[in-house]
Amino acid sequence: MRVVLITGAASGLGWQLARACHARGDALLLTDIDASGLAARANELGSERVMALAGDITEPELHARLLDGCRQRFGRLDVLINNAGITHRSPTLRTDPAVFRKVMAVDYHAPLELTLAALPLLRESRGQVVAIGSMAGWMPVLGRAGYCAAKSALGQAFEVLRAEIARDGIDLLMVYPSFLDTPIDRNALGGDGKPAGHARSTIGRIRSADWMASLILDALQQRRERLFPDRGSWLASLLWRLAPALYHRKMSQRFAGEIS
Template identity: 85%
Template sequence: MRVVLITGAASGLGWHLARACHARGDHLLLTDIDAGGLAARVAELDPARVLGIAGDICDPDLHRELLKGCRKRFGRLDVLLNNAGITHRSPTVQTDPAVFRKVMAVDYHAPLELTLSALPLLRESRGQVAAIGSMAGWMPVLGRAGYCAAKSALGQAFEVLRAEIDRDGIHLLMVYPSFLDTPIDRNALGADGKPAGHARSTIGKVRPADRMAEQLLDALKRRQQRLFPDRGSWAASLLWRIAPAFYYRQMSRRFAGEMG
């Protein structure tokens, strides 16, 4: 029996991960801030193998509830999938600092703190951790200063953490996708913290979330350290380092509509 904890599991990539893990026979602990959506998702799966606990992933009390519930219901934790995330679409100089703080809290502080809290259970199982970073953590994207900063912080922290927990037999996978077809962008915040009122711009293709879920789980099975599912965005990150002026010109044209 393998027990998997998935954050942000009520929609998007989290739900695709939950369905794929369930199909593989895993027992699941699912969490999401959308209590109604989470309850509906749990009802679609085998209740004997699934526990749902709703709450704000930034709340340390939720972390304690999740891990207590995991030990009580399943007795172990084998895989932690840090999927929950949030983004914004707004020029830096126009954005309320509260938006930056919220994005940083959800995309960086929450996954790091939950992972640290889960380490005792993961040590017992010599388990695995995965975190959803972004190519935006490697290269600047106009209108995403808070998101780029949060994903950069997440990537750096978990790259350091990998070496430290490897001594305990815990494997860590960092995933660096580009643009996915998930609610994270449809629910993006605007400069004032309300839903963004304009469509997003992208670099490269928008990838389906179900395919991303399968790639992630296969990477865990192979015990990869990093997953770069979109070679186009990976190439763009190299372009940013090799020819930053050219990269800025191209990005400025692609994202001009978001700058107001």
């Protein structure tokens, strides 16, 4: 039986990952900033193989509680899934710097710091790390400067980290999804830090969270290093590299509402 720690587990992709892992027989340590939502999800799964600890993933104190709780309850950690995330929809020039700092704290600093703190447990199990990046880390998306920056930083840091922890027998899977039907976009911040006031613009097909969760668990089983699940967004990222002027024209047309 594997022990899996999932952040942002009360909804969206994190919840679908929790359901799928539980169905496969894994023990779960779940965390989310939404305490009531997390408690409801844990009750839905049952308490036999599930432990839930709510808190702010950007706080080192929560990291310590999670890892101490994991060792005391389960005695091991096999898989860490860094799923918790936040985004914004706002023109760069009209975004409060505090929004950029918050997005960077949740999407970059928190997963990196939690992973580093979890390494002693992961070394013991020769475990696996998952980081949920984004195709927005590979190509610019208008109205998402902070999110693009955070996901780019996450991808670069974890690509470096993979080589360093491989010597300890720890595998690292970077996931680069595109647009998913999850609360991260429904709860996006506006430039003032309040909920965004306009609908999101998208590229390609909007995929379901359960579809994404299934692909991630399959990639873990295969011990893959990277997962690019959406062919359309992957091709768009190539367009950005091969013909950036054309990409910008297309992006400006498609995302006009993000910068108006």
